[in-house]
Amino acid sequence: xxxxxxxxxxxxxxxxxxxxxxxxxxxxxxxxxxxxxxxxxxxxxxxxxxxxxxxxxxxxxxxxxxxxxxxxxxxxxxxxxxxxxxxxxxxxxxxxxxxxxxxxxxxxxxxxxxxxxxxxxxxxxxxxxxxxxxxxxxxxxxxxxxxxxxxxxxxxxxxxxxxxxxxxxxxxxxxxxxxxxxxxxxxxxxxxxxxxxxxxxxxxxxxxxxxxxxxxxxxxxxxxxxxxxxxxxxxxxxxxxxxxxxxxxxxxxxxxxxxxxxxxxxxxxxxxxxxxxxxxxxxxxxxxxxxxxxxxxxxxxxxxxxxxxxxxxxxxxxxxxxxxxxxxxxxxxxxxxxxxxxxxxxxxxxxxxxxxxxxxxxxxxxxxxxxxxxxxxxxxxxxxxxxxxxxxxxxxxx
Ligand SMILES: *Cc1c(COP(=O)(O)O)cnc(C)c1O
Numbered sequence: 001x002x003x004x005x006x007x008x009x010x011x012x013x014x015x016x017x018x019x020x021x022x023x024x025x026x027x028x029x030x031x032x033x034x035x036x037x038x039x040x041x042x043x044x045x046x047x048x049x050x051x052x053x054x055x056x057x058x059x060x061x062x063x064x065x066x067x068x069x070x071x072x073x074x075x076x077x078x079x080x081x082x083x084x085x086x087x088x089x090x091x092x093x094x095x096x097x098x099x100x101x102x103x104x105x106x107x108x109x110x111x112x113x114x115x116x117x118x119x120x121x122x123x124x125x126x127x128x129x130x131x132x133x134x135x136x137x138x139x140x141x142x143x144x145x146x147x148x149x150x151x152x153x154x155x156x157x158x159x160x161x162x163x164x165x166x167x168x169x170x171x172x173x174x175x176x177x178x179x180x181x182x183x184x185x186x187x188x189x190x191x192x193x194x195x196x197x198x199x200x201x202x203x204x205x206x207x208x209x210x211x212x213x214x215x216x217x218x219x220x221x222x223x224x225x226x227x228x229x230x231x232x233x234x235x236x237x238x239x240x241x242x243x244x245x246x247x248x249x250x251x252x253x254x255x256x257x258x259x260x261x262x263x264x265x266x267x268x269x270x271x272x273x274x275x276x277x278x279x280x281x282x283x284x285x286x287x288x289x290x291x292x293x294x295x296x297x298x299x300x301x302x303x304x305x306x307x308x309x310x311x312x313x314x315x316x317x318x319x320x321x322x323x324x325x326x327x328x329x330x331x332x333x334x335x336x337x338x339x340x341x342x343x344x345x346x347x348x349x350x351x352x353x354x355x356x357x358x359x360x361x362x363x364x365x366x367x368x369x370x371x372x373x374x375x376x377x378x379x380x381x382x383x384x385x386x387x388x389x390x391x392x393x394x395x396x397x398x
Contacts, residue, residue, distance in 0.1 A: 036068075055238065067249045068249075073256040073259070077259075087240050087245075093210075099186050104154055109133070109136070110157060111135075111138050111153055111155070113139075113159055113162065114358050117190075134152070138360065141167055142170055154184065156177070165369075166290055167298070171199060186208065187208070188210075189208060193262060196308050206227075206228045206232055207227050208224065212341065216255045218258055269374060269375070272379040286317070290314065313373055316369070317366060318368055329390060334385055345376045347372070349372050350371055352369050354369050
């Protein structure tokens with residue numbers, strides 16, 4: 001008996017069933033999580049056409065080149081950064097390292113600002129230098145950048161404001177310097193998150209963010225983004241495709257969900273952090289408070305010129321220079337979690353080693369530096385907790 005083509009057998013029904021995306025009624029507010037490796041086409045002609053166009057156009061052709069949920073997030077990030085297009089990476093660090101791979105070749109020279117996210121130094125030492133790319137660190141305020149440029153310099157990489165102490169550099173001036181030497185300017189914009197700072201609008205060609213931080217905002221997902229101008233785009237897209245780097249649609253969905261409240265959260269982080277910063281500055285146990293929104297910060301004038309606001313990060317130096325004092329302070333806190341990273345809804349505290357994170361500035365001899373991420377808790381409770389921590393400094397065990 002010939003098989004009825006309208007009643008496929010069980011194994012076939014298991015493969016073919018349940019694929020309808022048509023729903024009756026209205027549509028959801030949010031884009032769907034599209035879990036996909038394979039993309040299906042109507043004909044070989046359509047598949048070949050997509051393959052021809054996918055290097056220059058954003059098309060869903062295979063999961064390793066991005067998925068529709070990730071594309072929705074890319075669009076949000078491109079809008080935040082004011083850039084042409086965006087690619088997503090599994091971590092912020094992977095986004096950073098892809099920039100070096102995409103725009104540099106052995107024999108090239110790169111300038112990196114001294115206040116850069118510290119794990120990048122490890123990438124430079126373990127991969128970039130052995131691969132044949134020469135790196136020079138320049139001062140976080142950019143003051144010696146011009147004298148560090150060489151005929152082989154192809155990339156100037158900055159983090160502004162910098163990690164741990166929030167140093168600022170004059171980004172438009174650095175862009176002019178880089179471009180006059182035929183180099184590109186890349187900026188780590190994790191601090192600004194596209195809300196408080198927009199490097200591409202200040203002349204940078206490439207902007208990178210650890211979406212792990214404020215974009216996601218909930219300490220439950222890792223991701224990095226790279227957004228570029230139209231001119232700088234192709235090397236990034238080509239190298240990312242060549243290496244098969246992609247993120248899961250579930251992770252993209254989580255970050256996309258976080259971005260909906262990014263502006264509202266940052267406004268509160270800023271308000272709470274400023275309350276805490278002003279209180280800290282008045283404490284005798286505190287030698288210095290680092291926050292670019294404070295007039296005494298060395299980068300304050302540039303912050304006023306280029307930034308729309310600040311975020312939940314503040315660092316401070318203790319008067320008591322013993323490392324044990326800083327540990328007693330942090331251990332004496334109960335509302336602040338002890339941990340690295342930041343950008344979630346919660347407050348964190350950690351003692352940071354600035355001396356090992358800077359090569360152009362000598363930090364030996366300074367008191368220990370504590371970095372706080374001020375979260376969305378009531379700042380009055382946070383200040384009570386910090387007062388308790390400062391009290392614990394003097395409770396010596398001996
Ligand atoms: C955290 C961070 C990164 C790295 O992001 P991960 O997602 O943790 O890899 C990069 N740059 C800055 C400034 C960061 O704070």
